[in-house]
Amino acid sequence: MVNQAEPQDSSMRSLQRVLASLNAYRWLSLGALLSLLLLTIANAVTPQLFRWGIDQGIAKQDLDIVLYSAGAMVIAAIARGLFNFGQSFWAEAASQGVAYDLRNRIFSKIQNLSFSYHDQAQTSQLLTRVTSDIEQIRTFVGTNLIQVISAIVTLISIAIVLLIMNWQLALITLTVIPMNGWLLARFFTQNGELFRRVQEQLSDLNAVLQENLIGIRVVKAFVRESAEARRYTAMNDTLVAANMKTIRAIRSTFPFIFLLSNLVTLAVFGYGGSEVIGNRFSVGELVAFNSYLLLILQPVLLIGFAAPAIAQAAASAERVYEVVDAEIEIRDRSNAVPFQACVGRITFENVSFRYPGAQTETISGVSFETKPRELIAVLGMTASGKSSIMNLIPRFYDVTAGAVRIDGRDVRDFTLASLRSRIGIVFQETTLFSGTLRENIAYAKPNATLDQVIEAAKAAQMHDFIIGLPEGYETLVGERGVGLSGGQKQRIAIARTLLTDYSILILDDSTSAVDAQTAVQIQAALDGLMHQKACTTFVVAQRISTVQNADRILLVDKGRLVAQGTHEELMRSSPLYGAILESQVKQSK
Ligand SMILES: Nc1ncnc2c1ncn2[C@@H]1O[C@H](COP(=O)(O)OP(=O)(O)O)[C@@H](O)[C@H]1O
Ligand SMILES: [Mg+2]
Structure with a gap:
């Protein structure tokens, strides 16, 4: 890793591939997006109903308008519930589809990968990829993605509404967004490495668990139970320590974000109050403005909470696609023919073979012919x-030099x-x-x-x-x-x-x-x-x-x-x- 940006880049590319795989579930995704838009509209309308009820109803002592606005608010609340359901239900459904496809793809890929891949791959790592990495991706698609999109849409639409309502007050309010954004960005650049490490340590811990499950007889035979327990506990401690570090980092950043948000509420109340007294702003508008304020602070936090999960999902996606993209070293030639009858003449012609990654030849210059x-x-x-010689006949590995023939035909032609x-x-x-x-x-x-x-x-x-x-x-x-x-x-x-x-x-x-x-x-x-x-x-x-x-x-x-x-x-x-x-x-x- 010479370049720091490199792993980030490729994990982002993997995330893009996850997004592209949503194409197979485009109707579900569209349903989720449409619900999201309708939900944002229902959210944005509610403070306006308040304003209407206060300014036209309460202030003018018109009970009908108070009741109408209350009724409209109920309808808006019901609509919010419905669209919220639609948004999360369809997003979850699409995420199940994406996870289903990925699980199947990685499984059949594992089946097709050559022996040499499995020689090097750790079983426990492959297991982690099929289970927890895919689950991480699924959570991203089903929850975080829709959260972030909804946060961005809300942020933009509410910012516009605020600017239209009172641009001076809006500008004061909106300063909180870049400030909070900056705090969050700093948080993640400082702790990104930490999140990655937690993930790796979890996978290491699983590797030890798996080794012990498979080798439990050996452990017992050599009376190594307590040593293995110590090894596991030590790794478990490291994992908890790393987790605590992330928690400490989260806990020391977020209070500042909340404080900033509260200060802005104060500014809105102070400046907005003086505007109301000066008759340039109505009470209803101030109440509506304040409700929008709550709506606009939420998205920044949502993005903040989703960001680590997205970073993890990106890392998971990278690991999953690493397997999906792994090269199948031994595959059919383009003009391969089916193997049918066999006379029985198997020829090794000066065959040499070196295991991938090995320094020396395992088989050197082997020649023989069977009748x-x-x-x-x-x-x-x-x-x-x-065994190495035998494995060359069914092409579990391919020769490094020479040829293996059946009835005169190279096995690589079948x-x-x-x-x-x-x-x-x-x-x-x-x-x-x-x-x-x-x-x-x-x-x-x-x-x-x-x-x-x-x-x-x-x-x-x-x-x-x-x-x-x-x-x-x-x-x-x-x-x-x-x-x-x-x-x-x-x-x-x-x-x-x-x-x-x-x-x-x-x-x-x-x-x-x-x-x-x-x-x-x-x-x-x-x-x-x-x-x-x-x-x-x-x-x-x-x-x-x-x-x-x-x-x-x-x-x-x-x-x-x-x-x-x-x-x-x-x-x-x-x-x-x-x-x-x-x-x-x-x-x-
Ligand atoms: N999958 C592998 N990757 C790397 N080296 C291997 C692998 N399998 C066997 N070897 C090495 O190749 C040599 C021959 O092994 P093998 O063919 O299994 O011997 P035999 O079947 O005669 O006991 C050994 O030195 C072994 O370490
Ligand atoms: Mg053997």
């Missing part, structure tokens, strides 16, 4: 780059949706959604029949466990559902993938939490399935026992492909393979 219907095992130590829907991938870390077991297995194919679901569960060695549950496939998982072990979750994830229309199957360390015997059973079931559907299968593993029967083993070390061949070939030729094998045989003894 149709091969079962390829990818073996290597942790962090050797196995449409993403078709490519990914034909690649079945099981991640090491599984995520189940809240719902039934059946819904979870049929996640990618919601219209699958129960028989198909059962077939997939059988292959994943999960069927026997599921039918043992009282509610079988209708058992709920997730927050309020049955607890599953890590290995059971992995097997549900395998079943979920097996049910899709995959042509290429990637099992990325997906039996790491399953015992060795079940892993071998799953592998055997897969061997059968594979030849029905998959043109190529990749099994990433750390255990040699699960990959022994692979057609070929790719041995990865430090991001390079160091050897490939069958189990027997590698045993003979690769010292690294021998070393891994030896260490695993030792372990199992």
Whole structure:
């Protein structure tokens, strides 16, 4: 941040975009604006009715006029109530629409953003943006915006009325506006940074809360409850301190504003009184003038109170649009074609890959080619780059150099949706959604029949466990559902993938939490399935026992492909393979 004005500028631009999004709700907005104008007129008319009642009625002892003016005042009061309702109701309705659109936009954007974005984005920050930032924007559209517009309209129209009534008195009165305006402006330039900080600290506090909710088991296992509580309390203290600072700033500015306003009332009473005595101004006019005075002081304060909320809304809008505008790094090429049948020739051509923002290459110069219907095992130590290599096939990331081809065609030439829907991938870390077991297995194919679901569960060695549950496939998982072990979750994830229309199957360390015997059973079931559907299968593993029967083993070390061949070939030729094998045989003894 070299330039102080820069962040301000871009948050104001974001606010303008919020205003532009009101275009979709232009009838509601127009309704609110029209009500606002009518409300201002009803407000401006009321003091004139007073004046009429006093000067023509009371002063001239004409009871009829007193009663007429009283009746007219009642009607004006009713009209004010109606227009006030219309104004706030339609503004709120428009604000709900704007928030609804923004929520949907940011959600679908989050769905479409590439892996690399989510690698860097903090979940808690994204959550704050979808919830409290959008709420801040909604309050701005629904309340502050209409307040400010109404304040400006009132200010201008009443100023004109006052000038027409008595320009000298009006000029005395109106001096209060620039003075109060100056006080407010000074207040906000001095405290703008403070408001921004409060917002940031709230978001930091939420981040700690969220980390602790997700990691509560780790916290407890390491007996860090009190340390975490201290950390949270410390941040909570900072937030309260910052909030108190803003309150102190508000409390020390506003008394001056009220004082100024009272002084003006005094001036109007004094000067106006002398004008009345000198017969240049009627009593009714003085009363009306004084009522206008109250009407004109309100808008300045309203703008004053709305300003911090508007500044916050602008900052929120900036953060929301930051996500909405985030670049989707991995997208379809303009001439992308759908991925259809697959013969099974997957080629890595001198592939190198560096994670966005990383200094060094994670994958360097990897080349290999699969033959149709091969079962390829990818073996290597942790962090050797196995997952990174696999992630390049469905284009979770794009290569930095070289190319990944399927049947000779660069994966970047396919449409993403078709490519990914034909690649079945099981991640090491599984995520189940809240719902039934059946819904979870049929996640990618919601219209699958129960028989198909059962077939997939059988292959994943999960069927026997599921039918043992009282509610079988209708058992709920997730927050309020049955607890599953890590290995059971992995097997549900395998079943979920097996049910899709995959042509290429990637099992990325997906039996790491399953015992060795079940892993071998799953592998055997897969061997059968594979030849029905998959043109190529990749099994990433750390255990040699699960990959022994692979057609070929790719041995990865430090991001390079160091050897490939069958189990027997590698045993003979690769010292690294021998070393891994030896260490695993030792372990199992
Ligand atoms: N999302 C990521 N962003 C940056 N670096 C990553 C990311 N994922 C993995 N890495 C790095 O890439 C290297 C290889 O990781 P990975 O492919 O997951 O290894 P493996 O699957 O063999 O355990 C590691 O050094 C890891 O730190
Ligand atoms: Mg991995």
